[in-house]
Structure formats: C-alpha cells, structure tokens
Amino acid sequence: MFYPLLSRSACIVGLALGTLAAHAAVPKADVPGSRDHPVLQRFAGSVLVGYAQQDWDQRQFPDARGAAKDDNRFVNPVNIEGKVTRLFYLAPQGKSPLEVFRNHQQALMAAGFKTTWTCETEAQGCARAYFALDGYERAKGMRWAEGDLPGVDAAYRDSSWNLEMALSYEQGRMLVGSLSQGGRTLQMLLYTSAAENAHTGRAATYIEIVEPKAMPTGQVTVDxxxxxxxxxxxxxxxxxxxxxxxxxxxxxxxxxxxxxxxxxxxxxxxxxxxxxxxxxxxxxxxxxxxxxxxxxxxxxxxxxxxxxxxxxxxxxxxxxxxxxxxxxxxxxxxxxxxxxxxxxx
CATH class of the missing domain: 3.30.1330.60 (OmpA-like domain)
Structure with a gap:
C-alpha cells in the first residue's frame, strides 16, 4: 500500500538524516501542571509529555465504520462537544506498542468501556486511521515537555526526532468508544504506535477524552x-x-x-x-x-x-x-x- 508523505516534512527528513550532534534527552518528568485523567491511569512508567485541556470544545471521532478503505480519512466523523482532555504519553524504553495498547484496552474493558470502533492491523484500516487523526490539528494548543526522541539503534544513536505528536503508522492501533462513570458518559479515542519510528525503541500513546458538558451560556448579550x-x-x-x-x-x-x-x-x-x-x-x-x-x-x-x-x-x-x-x-x-x-x- 502507498502512503502519502506527511505534511510534517521534518519527520521524513529526520528519519533519513536525524539531528546530528547534541540533542536533549527523553523527558523525565510530566508537563508542568498536567495530570492523568481520573478515569484512565497511564501505563506504568510512562511520562505525560503532551497535555491540553479545554473547558468546552468540539472534537471529531470515527463512528463504527472507522477509516475509509480508499482514503486516509474517517468514513463518517462524528462531532462531539464538551470538556476535552488531550494526553500524549511516552512509554518506557523497550515496551512494545502492543503491550501498551493491550494494557489500556484491558483496563478500559474491565471498567465497562463500550467499543465503537477499533483496529489493530493495516487491513482493518489502522494506517489510514493514523493519517485521519491529523496530528497537526490535534496538537494545536498542547503543552510539551522538554526533550526529544533519540535513536537507540547503533546506526541512529546520533539522531533524534521531534517529540511533538511523535506517532506513526508503525504498529499503530486505535480504540474508540464510550465509558459511563458516575452518571455521565465519556467519549474516548486512544491511539498507540511506535514513537515516530522503530529506531526510538519507544511506544507513544495519544488519548482524547470528551466529557459531556453544556457550553457556558450567558456570555452573549442581545443588543x-x-x-x-x-x-x-x-x-x-x-x-x-x-x-x-x-x-x-x-x-x-x-x-x-x-x-x-x-x-x-x-x-x-x-x-x-x-x-x-x-x-x-x-x-x-x-x-x-x-x-x-x-x-x-x-x-x-x-x-x-x-x-x-x-x-x-x-x-x-x-x-x-x-x-x-x-x-x-x-x-x-x-x-x-x-x-x-x-x-x-
């Protein structure tokens, strides 16, 4: 299958050449002022390196039809409004995207998560779902930890990649659905993959959680x-x-x-x-x-x-x-x- 070039050309250049010489280390601490969402704790040892929360906003999630077979988009994106929390985690080095994804999935299912759509293979549309996520759009307004993603393979130890939205279609898996907690139903999207590429030796997980909440009213006066x-x-x-x-x-x-x-x-x-x-x-x-x-x-x-x-x-x-x-x-x-x-x- 042919995959179009990402708009973030730095990712492609970085994969070929890396960033030579000095580079920052992998972040050791969470983004200041960030925290896990109360309904879903992080994979053990992960660092919360990207964080955003809007009191009221709109997000697009795929419905049960998932990603289109002939295009890098969701078949029928559904607009969901409410309080939005966006989280981006880096797992400890050596932990596979499958292990990280499966742990999140099992924890959610045990809590009563209802799956709208999920994919784990290219045939199921995971690569197309990665492009449909639109990393640039979803990264808007996020705060990021200091650091980057250095290569760990012998041939890439002098290379590094940008941290921001460092997802990829390599070993990508997506889970979308809802979770009822305390009389409210939260909508959730989770995507786990190799962090930028296999040379970093890490898994990255992006999570969006939308909580039902009325838009604050009384903010507009009719003249x-x-x-x-x-x-x-x-x-x-x-x-x-x-x-x-x-x-x-x-x-x-x-x-x-x-x-x-x-x-x-x-x-x-x-x-x-x-x-x-x-x-x-x-x-x-x-x-x-x-x-x-x-x-x-x-x-x-x-x-x-x-x-x-x-x-x-x-x-x-x-x-x-x-x-x-x-x-x-x-x-x-x-x-x-x-x-x-x-x-x-």
Whole structure:
C-alpha cells in the first residue's frame, strides 16, 4: 500500500538524516501542571509529555465504520462537544506498542468501556486511521515537555526526532468508544504506535477524552436593535444573558448588560407591552419548576421597573419546562431550555 508523505516534512527528513550532534534527552518528568485523567491511569512508567485541556470544545471521532478503505480519512466523523482532555504519553524504553495498547484496552474493558470502533492491523484500516487523526490539528494548543526522541539503534544513536505528536503508522492501533462513570458518559479515542519510528525503541500513546458538558451560556448579550427585530419578526426572543444561580431567583450581577439593552429596546418603543416568560429544564418537579420560573420572571420585571420601565407594560409568567427548545436528555439541551424570553403581549 502507498502512503502519502506527511505534511510534517521534518519527520521524513529526520528519519533519513536525524539531528546530528547534541540533542536533549527523553523527558523525565510530566508537563508542568498536567495530570492523568481520573478515569484512565497511564501505563506504568510512562511520562505525560503532551497535555491540553479545554473547558468546552468540539472534537471529531470515527463512528463504527472507522477509516475509509480508499482514503486516509474517517468514513463518517462524528462531532462531539464538551470538556476535552488531550494526553500524549511516552512509554518506557523497550515496551512494545502492543503491550501498551493491550494494557489500556484491558483496563478500559474491565471498567465497562463500550467499543465503537477499533483496529489493530493495516487491513482493518489502522494506517489510514493514523493519517485521519491529523496530528497537526490535534496538537494545536498542547503543552510539551522538554526533550526529544533519540535513536537507540547503533546506526541512529546520533539522531533524534521531534517529540511533538511523535506517532506513526508503525504498529499503530486505535480504540474508540464510550465509558459511563458516575452518571455521565465519556467519549474516548486512544491511539498507540511506535514513537515516530522503530529506531526510538519507544511506544507513544495519544488519548482524547470528551466529557459531556453544556457550553457556558450567558456570555452573549442581545443588543437593543436585535431585541426589537426579534420581537417584530418572531414576536418573541430568548435571552441567555440573564443569569441565575441553580435553583435561585435572584438575578446575578453579570446580567446587568442584558437588562440595560432590554431597557433601551423598550424605551425606543414606548407603546410596547411585553411578557417576561421564565423557562426551566425538566430537572425537579413541575411544581418546583413553575415556582422557580415564575420567581425568575418576576425578578426580571422588578429589575426593569427599577431601571425606569413602567410596571403596566410588563407581565411576568413562569411556564416551567412546558415549552422546551431542545431535548432535555442531554446537558446541552437542558442549557438551551433554561432561559427567559421577551414576548409581545
């Protein structure tokens, strides 16, 4: 099978010539500030040499069809959103990629891991999966330990290779699936191979773990112009810039900017009368959510009156979880459903 040249040409040049003379040693310590993910510990003796964590991001994993047979891509990459942890480990010298991969696999299976797709041979698509990983894209934003990958073979002891995303298709194996822990389901991708090439005598493992988590809301304020347009065209507009603590009706101070824009929109149309409608997700009883949504709507009315809007132009209504915008099955959907709407009377 023909494999296209990697875009990181330094890898190819390094394989042929290496980096002559002095080079740093293999990293002895983890990246400062990094740590194993709580659900998966490292292979014994490994060093965590690459690390990144985003509070909320999107990653692409293969589905059950894996890598395409005629192209270096995943057949149907699935977008997964949530808290993302990316880890890159170097195993101790002399440990084979198979030993490292199998230990991770057995530990995950014992914990109840459900496999979406896996490959262990070229025929199963592992080489194509390596290229589909797109090492440059996955390495973005990662912090790296000091060091490199020196050659250990007699003919390569004066050569070294870059540490960053030093995976290869040599002895590559991939495992993709999900693991349920503590009432949540984590999506995981693991790829183990020879670290850059067989001359380093080491195995490298790249892991991505995506934890379900709603994107932080309330970070965008709808301005007065957009409020007016939304009311004119739809008769209603959802406002996520109004923030409350869980189970509370008091408006948080971060809501000030959104309240100011609501006041500007209402003052621009003095004849306008509106409903302030509170919505919740489906967590808790209907009775509790009715009271919570009504209390929040009343708090918004009170804040607008305090800012100079006549009370007769405003009515507060709480409708609990009777009018969802999305499924309440996931945290992202529940976050969309927790909102206050401005509705024309």
């Amino acid at each position: 007065a112009k957009a409020l007016g347009q939304g009311l004119a065209t739809e008769g209603r507009i959802a406002l996520y810039g109004l923030q409350f603590d869980t189970g509370k009706t008091e408006i948080k101070s971060e809501s000030g900017a959104q309240l100011d824009q609501m006041v500007s929109a209402l003052k621009a149309q003095p004849a306008l009368k509106v409903l302030i409608v509170g919505h919740t997700d489906n967590v808790g009883s209907v009775e509790a959510n009715l009271a919570l949504s009504q209390g929040r709507a009343q708090a918004v009315v009170a804040a607008l009156v305090q800012r100079g809007i006549a009370a007769g132009r405003l009515q507060a209504r709480g409708v609990a979880n009777f009018s969802p915008l999305a499924s309440n099955a996931g945290e992202d959907g529940r976050a969309r459903n927790r909102r206050v709407e401005l509705v024309l009377q």
